[in-house]
Amino acid sequence: MGCSLACLCLLGCVLYPLAQCTVPASEFRLEGDYLIGGLFEIHYEAFPTFHGRPQTMDCSSKFLILSNYRRFQLMRFAVAEINNSTSLLPNVTLGYEVFDHCTDAQSFSDVFKLLSVNNVIQPWNVPNKNVSKVVAVLGLFSSTSTLTVAPLFMSDFIPLISYGSSSSIFSEKAKFPSFLRTVHSSKKVMEVIVKILQYFKWHWVAFLYSSDDYGTDGLKLFIEKIKDTEICLAYTHSLDSSHYLSVFNQIDAQRINLIVVFAPHWHAIPLVQAAIRHNVTGKVWIAGEAWSLNKELPKEKGIKNIGTVIGVSQPVVTIPGFEDFLYSVKKGNRCESTEQQFCNQIYNCSQESADILAADPSYSFSVYSAVYSTAHALHNVLNCDFGKCDNGIPISPPVLLAQLKKSNFTLLTERVQFDENGDPRFGSYAVLFWNQTGDPENFGTCCFYPSVKIFINDSKIQWHSKEVPISQCSKDCKEGYAKRIEGIHQCCFKCEICPNGTFVNRTKDPFNCIDCEEHQWSAAGSTSCLPRTVEYVAFTDTAAVVILVGAGLLLALTLAMCVLFAINYNTPVVRSAGGPMCFLILGCLSLCSISIFFFFDKPTVAFCVLRFLPFVLFYTVCLACFVVRSFQIVSIFKIAAKFPQAHSWWMKYHGQWLVISVTFVIQAFLIIVSVSSDPPSPFRDIVSYPDKIILGCFMNLKTSSVSFVLLLLLCLLCFIFSYMGKDLPKNYNEAKAITFCLLLLILTWIIFTTASLLYQGKYIHSLNALAVLSSIYSFLLWYFLPKCYIIIFQPQKNTQKYFQGLIQDYTKTISQ
Numbered sequence: 001m002g003c004s005l006a007c008l009c010l011l012g013c014v015l016y017p018l019a020q021c022t023v024p025a026s027e028f029r030l031e032g033d034y035l036i037g038g039l040f041e042i043h044y045e046a047f048p049t050f051h052g053r054p055q056t057m058d059c060s061s062k063f064l065i066l067s068n069y070r071r072f073q074l075m076r077f078a079v080a081e082i083n084n085s086t087s088l089l090p091n092v093t094l095g096y097e098v099f100d101h102c103t104d105a106q107s108f109s110d111v112f113k114l115l116s117v118n119n120v121i122q123p124w125n126v127p128n129k130n131v132s133k134v135v136a137v138l139g140l141f142s143s144t145s146t147l148t149v150a151p152l153f154m155s156d157f158i159p160l161i162s163y164g165s166s167s168s169i170f171s172e173k174a175k176f177p178s179f180l181r182t183v184h185s186s187k188k189v190m191e192v193i194v195k196i197l198q199y200f201k202w203h204w205v206a207f208l209y210s211s212d213d214y215g216t217d218g219l220k221l222f223i224e225k226i227k228d229t230e231i232c233l234a235y236t237h238s239l240d241s242s243h244y245l246s247v248f249n250q251i252d253a254q255r256i257n258l259i260v261v262f263a264p265h266w267h268a269i270p271l272v273q274a275a276i277r278h279n280v281t282g283k284v285w286i287a288g289e290a291w292s293l294n295k296e297l298p299k300e301k302g303i304k305n306i307g308t309v310i311g312v313s314q315p316v317v318t319i320p321g322f323e324d325f326l327y328s329v330k331k332g333n334r335c336e337s338t339e340q341q342f343c344n345q346i347y348n349c350s351q352e353s354a355d356i357l358a359a360d361p362s363y364s365f366s367v368y369s370a371v372y373s374t375a376h377a378l379h380n381v382l383n384c385d386f387g388k389c390d391n392g393i394p395i396s397p398p399v400l401l402a403q404l405k406k407s408n409f410t411l412l413t414e415r416v417q418f419d420e421n422g423d424p425r426f427g428s429y430a431v432l433f434w435n436q437t438g439d440p441e442n443f444g445t446c447c448f449y450p451s452v453k454i455f456i457n458d459s460k461i462q463w464h465s466k467e468v469p470i471s472q473c474s475k476d477c478k479e480g481y482a483k484r485i486e487g488i489h490q491c492c493f494k495c496e497i498c499p500n501g502t503f504v505n506r507t508k509d510p511f512n513c514i515d516c517e518e519h520q521w522s523a524a525g526s527t528s529c530l531p532r533t534v535e536y537v538a539f540t541d542t543a544a545v546v547i548l549v550g551a552g553l554l555l556a557l558t559l560a561m562c563v564l565f566a567i568n569y570n571t572p573v574v575r576s577a578g579g580p581m582c583f584l585i586l587g588c589l590s591l592c593s594i595s596i597f598f599f600f601d602k603p604t605v606a607f608c609v610l611r612f613l614p615f616v617l618f619y620t621v622c623l624a625c626f627v628v629r630s631f632q633i634v635s636i637f638k639i640a641a642k643f644p645q646a647h648s649w650w651m652k653y654h655g656q657w658l659v660i661s662v663t664f665v666i667q668a669f670l671i672i673v674s675v676s677s678d679p680p681s682p683f684r685d686i687v688s689y690p691d692k693i694i695l696g697c698f699m700n701l702k703t704s705s706v707s708f709v710l711l712l713l714l715c716l717l718c719f720i721f722s723y724m725g726k727d728l729p730k731n732y733n734e735a736k737a738i739t740f741c742l743l744l745l746i747l748t749w750i751i752f753t754t755a756s757l758l759y760q761g762k763y764i765h766s767l768n769a770l771a772v773l774s775s776i777y778s779f780l781l782w783y784f785l786p787k788c789y790i791i792i793f794q795p796q797k798n799t800q801k802y803f804q805g806l807i808q809d810y811t812k813t814i815s816q
């Protein structure tokens, strides 16, 4: 019986009309034309216990959070200031109705009180429905509490202005249409934290969070923000259990030096105290704004051992007049007796004003601006102008909400505005550390508008390790080394040197060695590619000049020989040398030399064609001439005697010219076919030297090989006929000279081929030109020059008689 009575009593406290709660002197209430509802977690049950039956919350017995009480006083101060003001809401008194909301999900009496009119909660569609005097509600601090009560206000579009719930979910206007806040979303805070981590190059990070909506949202956002950065989340753990030792052990085992603690202070403080107790040393702690401005923790004994604490917070704003207000309020304060209060509007006022002032000052401006936003919106709805308002008109919540969203006024130094999600479009963050004296000291700021920018001056900061601590899984690679990931984290890697021909750009992609482009090269371990030098032999090069002079001399020599031969055309030496054929050979040799001029400078298609075409074509003719010459010599002395018919046929049909012409036509045809099917083309040799590109010509050996086979065939025939005539009379023994020339020719090309196998530099093309030149010279010097010598210096040997004598000698030896 007693029990059920007690239960009824408690229930009554929740639901019963709350007449006896109106105690005028209470801090929690102020009568006014319009009321602002307030929900403050002055007391808080951080670790709820299990109840076997329904119970009302008696908040005053819970853990007192002085910083929240300070915020509550700040709201009262703001309202008093607005009431005092003659420009803002003139002749309108603003009141408030505040409740202590000390649990996340168990206390709703305060919410119902705010929603009800005359202690009745009215359905939406009642006609002439009585409008509540509560125009907007300020609250709450914790994201979880806000999440549980917000839907009740959202259904009627009653503006709910939070000064502390930063969970990102509240930006979703589809779910929270009448929610606004004067604190930045955790999204922004995470951005700041990640910027700090990046600034100090801390890449190996532990993230400890509270398992409530604030912490889990923070974790989600953190993972999202570090996705495209070099930061690795090495370890995460929620803080609801108190097995801190195992958490610290794991963090130590993974050699993590950086711990982000994203939790309300009632979770963070026990953690840090445990860290001190368990001798955790040498860490960098990143404090979210929920505990970075805590007053007691930085003064705790042994806090310096745990390392350096860095925090983010809204800048501490001194609200002018607040201190005086607090002292004046507390001086005249009589502590009301408990019986007179409505539940959860009790505060055991044993605290001194100084203690309250010294409490964590964070979120001051949030509370202050929230009250002022409401006042300004009300001001606009009531058409306040020239010192008076349309006083007394009922305010419909959606109208006020619309004005709230349009807020645009200056408060202290900030211009207060909201973005389309009801998030603040003002304010900044301060980056601070806990200094030697246990005070938070700023060393950076972070601006949000138009984009997140961080300014850090770390010269002030005193690190526990004297220099900037590092938190990395693997040491950063040296320049030119690429990271090879080991395991699942991109922060753990081996360093591998990038081989030559590749480079690594650590800012762009530290994991891959990227191949240099074709026209570039790099040594092993490079960070960029260097352009290759393009090499070719210019006309001005010494080698080119020497060879070109040689070619010029050759032409002059050929011309001189032609003239000499023409003058002595009818002498036996010239006739034995071939007579008219001499001029053909000399002509062809000079035409061959055209090729030489195209082995220099940058090759073009024309150059490549001309390098090869004149030489092959006209050298074929030369060789054909020599074949014919040596054949004729042999045939005169050997075949004519045995096969007189064949000889006369040969003479009759000008067999020699026929052979030469046919060879010429065949070679010309072969060359035309090969050039037209796949013309020789300029070619950049990028293989032979890593740092050079050699310009040359590419010749398709498949199609042009027939031409060369023909040349070889002619050489071979030449050899055969020369060999057959090796014992002929001395003056007619051109065969020996031809053989020598051929040997020289073959030797030249063997030397060239060997050289080109060993050396691929730019001078290989000069060598090629030299080989061509030498091929031409070999005939000129060893075949024609001796004849010139005889013509000029031994005219006695250049007589019919002398020749006949030799032939007679020969016939004698044969017949012997």
Ligand SMILES: *[C@@H]1O[C@H](CO)[C@@H](O)[C@H](O)[C@H]1NC(C)=O
Binding pocket: 077, 080, 081, 084, 321, 325
């Ligand atoms: C309100 O005005 C009175 C008298 O002008 C002054 O004493 C009081 O400090 C003011 N209160 C605030 C909060 O400004």
Ligand SMILES: *[C@@H]1O[C@H](CO)[C@@H](O)[C@H](O)[C@H]1NC(C)=O
Binding pocket: 091, 387, 388, 391
């Ligand atoms: C102030 O409001 C009251 C009623 O709320 C009204 O009687 C009084 O005339 C108003 N004073 C001015 C200056 O508007």
Ligand SMILES: *[C@@H]1O[C@H](CO)[C@@H](O)[C@H](O)[C@H]1NC(C)=O
Binding pocket: 118, 122, 126, 127, 128, 129, 130
């Ligand atoms: C509004 O309040 C008055 C008394 O304050 C009451 O008589 C009336 O019934 C209420 N209207 C509604 C719709 O609840």
Ligand SMILES: *[C@@H]1O[C@H](CO)[C@@H](O)[C@H](O)[C@H]1NC(C)=O
Binding pocket: 277, 278, 279
């Ligand atoms: C911490 O260190 C102190 C002395 O440095 C030692 O007395 C204490 O036992 C240590 N505590 C733990 C939990 O290791």
Ligand SMILES: *[C@@H]1O[C@H](CO)[C@@H](O)[C@H](O)[C@H]1NC(C)=O
Binding pocket: 338, 348, 349, 350
């Ligand atoms: C207020 O708190 C003090 C100690 O902090 C305690 O002794 C006192 O009983 C409390 N009073 C009430 C009414 O709870």
Ligand SMILES: *[C@@H]1O[C@H](CO)[C@@H](O)[C@H](O)[C@H]1NC(C)=O
Binding pocket: 408, 409
């Ligand atoms: C806010 O007010 C200022 C000054 O009154 C004005 O310049 C600015 O355009 C306003 N901004 C918006 C978004 O209305």
Ligand SMILES: *[C@@H]1O[C@H](CO)[C@@H](O)[C@H](O)[C@H]1NC(C)=O
Binding pocket: 435, 436, 437, 438, 439, 440, 441, 442
């Ligand atoms: C710590 O910071 C406070 C406030 O920023 C400053 O007044 C104090 O001089 C600093 N202490 C040291 C040792 O730098």
Ligand SMILES: *[C@@H]1O[C@H](CO)[C@@H](O)[C@H](O)[C@H]1NC(C)=O
Binding pocket: 457, 458, 459, 460
């Ligand atoms: C950083 O702060 C130091 C003093 O703490 C000051 O001397 C220095 O000029 C500052 N550097 C910048 C870039 O602001």
Ligand SMILES: *[C@@H]1O[C@H](CO)[C@@H](O)[C@H](O)[C@H]1NC(C)=O
Binding pocket: 499, 500, 523, 524, 690
């Ligand atoms: C580049 O590396 C390859 C393979 O290791 C090696 O054969 C070559 O000599 C190197 N070139 C240079 C220029 O170091």
Ligand SMILES: *[C@@H]1O[C@H](CO)[C@@H](O)[C@H](O)[C@H]1NC(C)=O
Binding pocket: 505, 506, 507, 508, 527, 528
């Ligand atoms: C690396 O990449 C970045 C971004 O693309 C570029 O700005 C930088 O110049 C590159 N560094 C080198 C050495 O190529």
Ligand SMILES: CC(=O)N[C@H]1CO[C@H](CO)[C@@H](O)[C@@H]1O
Binding pocket: 030, 079, 080, 082, 083, 084, 085, 093
């Ligand atoms: C002008 C006016 O009404 N000022 C009142 C504002 O509210 C405070 C109480 O918080 C009163 O003391 C002022 O008289």
